[in-house]
Amino acid sequence: MKHLVIAGGGFAGVRLARKLRKQKDLKITLVNDSEDFRYSPALYRAATGFKVGAARIPLEWMLIDVENTNVIYKKVEKINPTRKMMTLDDGTTLDFDYAVCALGMVTTYFNIEGIADHSFGVKSVQEILELKQHIHNTVATNAHKRQNYVVIGAGPTGVEVAATLGLYVQSVMKKHKIKDFRAEVFLVEAGPRILPQMSEKASKLAEKELTKRGVKVLTNTIVNAETSLRLKTSGGSIATQNVIWTAGAMNNPFFQNNKQHFKFNNRGKVHVNKHLQSHGSVYVAGDNADTRFSGLALTAIRHANYISKDIKARMARKPRHAYEDPYPTQVVPIGKISILQYRGLTLGGTYMNIVRRVADLVGYKDVLGLLKALTIWQNTDHFEDESCNFCQK
Ligand SMILES: Cc1cc2nc3c(=O)[nH]c(=O)nc-3n(C[C@H](O)[C@H](O)[C@H](O)COP(=O)(O)OP(=O)(O)OC[C@H]3O[C@@H](n4cnc5c(N)ncnc54)[C@H](O)[C@@H]3O)c2cc1C
The missing domain is CATH 3.50.50.60 (FAD/NAD(P)-binding domain)
Known part of the structure; x- marks a missing residue:
């Protein structure tokens, strides 16, 4: 039985655990620093009155049907690729055969005076x-x-x-x-x-x-x-x-804290080879990896899809293929319209809202499976206002 440790329960981490859920000869430990998954494309909507449940989803519920995965709610602090070991913030160590680091980005204020103290984040x-x-x-x-x-x-x-x-x-x-x-x-x-x-x-x-x-x-x-x-x-x-x-967003400080093990590009993202590896035993995925389109949820999902295939190929001693970096489709909602971009094609209008709705359903499905995705997706357009102190009184 091989052991895969996934550091980070975001788009890449959760998708990977789901993709490998039928791999009986693989034990997976997923470590995340909170009990919730953040569906970031819905965050701004939650900030402006829509249902928070569309942006904050309990990890345990997401992975309830993934039997070979154990979830630990801790912070990953150190990695030793040579000894194949990760250390968590309580000092626990996890030995692994394969590890995937998918820890997402953190906010930076570029040292602009007063911003960290007085501004709100999303x-x-x-x-x-x-x-x-x-x-x-x-x-x-x-x-x-x-x-x-x-x-x-x-x-x-x-x-x-x-x-x-x-x-x-x-x-x-x-x-x-x-x-x-x-x-x-x-x-x-x-x-x-x-x-x-x-x-x-x-x-x-x-x-x-x-x-x-x-x-x-x-x-x-x-x-x-x-x-x-x-x-x-x-x-x-x-x-x-x-x-x-x-x-402002910058790479997760985990990598700088373990900088002796990684190489970086000029934006602080981690260099990976054609198999998305930083080392033989360690993959880097999602926003952390220096690939052309990293920074998008869709890219994180594609990284996870690839890593799942690569791990299966390695375990079965089959030929491995290089990661392909296909162009992503982006759909940005702006009030009553949405704008779609794919390569040189740009389309905008109210009809593009349908494409965005479908893209959201696919996004939820990729990390939840279809049935759970539908229960969340059908409520994403509902308004809630539990923050109204006055109404509560
Ligand atoms: C507000 C906002 C809106 C966005 N909208 C869109 C959009 O509409 N479309 C799109 O394609 N992309 C969008 N993105 C980008 C998208 O969210 C990211 O590309 C995607 O989340 C990257 O996935 P990931 O798995 O690399 O990281 P994440 O999804 O960020 O997951 C990282 C996980 O690691 C956890 N973690 C961090 N540090 C540690 C640690 N030390 N130990 C343990 N766990 C840790 C985090 O809590 C998190 O759960 C948006 C991003 C933001 C911030």
Whole structure:
């Protein structure tokens, strides 16, 4: 019986455990630092009023039908590829035949003064619940006033948050019968265009849609500092206590903490060979790996699919094939429309929302199996507002 240790229960880790669930001669230990899986594509929606359950899913439930996997809720701290051993934060060690590191990214504030102290994040469920409560309170306790909400970073997450924030504000106003509250939403981007990873056509479509929804898009604007009352940028300062930081992500510190064992690219991602290995016994997957399209859930799923095949081939002593790095399809929802991009093709419109819905179902299915995926997916469009203190009273 071989032992596979998967460090990280995100898209790559959970998908891999599911793909290998019928491998009777393989024992799997999955180590994750929390009891929940984070379905990040739904995080921004949870921050703006939709069901949190679509973004936070108990790992135990996800893997209930995966009999050869034991889940440990601990933090992985060290790895020794030569001795084939991982060490957890309580000092426990795990010996492995194969290991997969898929630990995701963490937030960075690029040392910009005040941002870490005063801004809200959208990268974890804890962060989004705080943000949701805060937005709710700014509206419910500020009737007849005006608030500026500033989203920093115009990647897909920033664009999606900026587009949906106004809708959430309106829903709280309606609930509290507030008529003349005024919300200004700003989207601040250091580069010359929004959605910089996508085509120029996608950027233009997105900007047009955001402007239509009243969002003020500020490109070529560098954030210099934040105080408890203002955001200071290269284009001037904005009075606000509502800053949402979506701009910075860096590789998980686990790799730098074990840097003697890894090689890195200039963005801190880990070099892998054509089999996604950093060493004979160790694979690196998902956002951590230096492959062309890492940084997307779809890529993490593809890494896991590949590693599952590679481990099976190695165990059966069959020929191994190199990882192929196919172009991903990206679908970014922006308020009432979605924009799809595949290679040079960019399509936008309300009909693309159907593609995004289908993409979400496939995303859930990849990590949950079809039946469990359907129970979550059918509720993803439902609104909830448990953060309303006033209504609760
Ligand atoms: C807000 C947001 C929205 C996004 N939207 C989209 C989208 O719409 N489409 C898309 O394709 N991609 C999207 N992404 C990117 C996508 O979420 C990532 O590419 C994907 O999650 C990467 O999968 P992963 O398995 O590498 O890491 P993750 O899914 O991040 O999983 C890593 C896991 O490791 C755990 N972990 C971390 N450190 C340790 C440790 N030391 N020990 C044990 N466990 C640890 C984490 O808690 C986590 O459970 C989004 C990302 C964010 C932040």
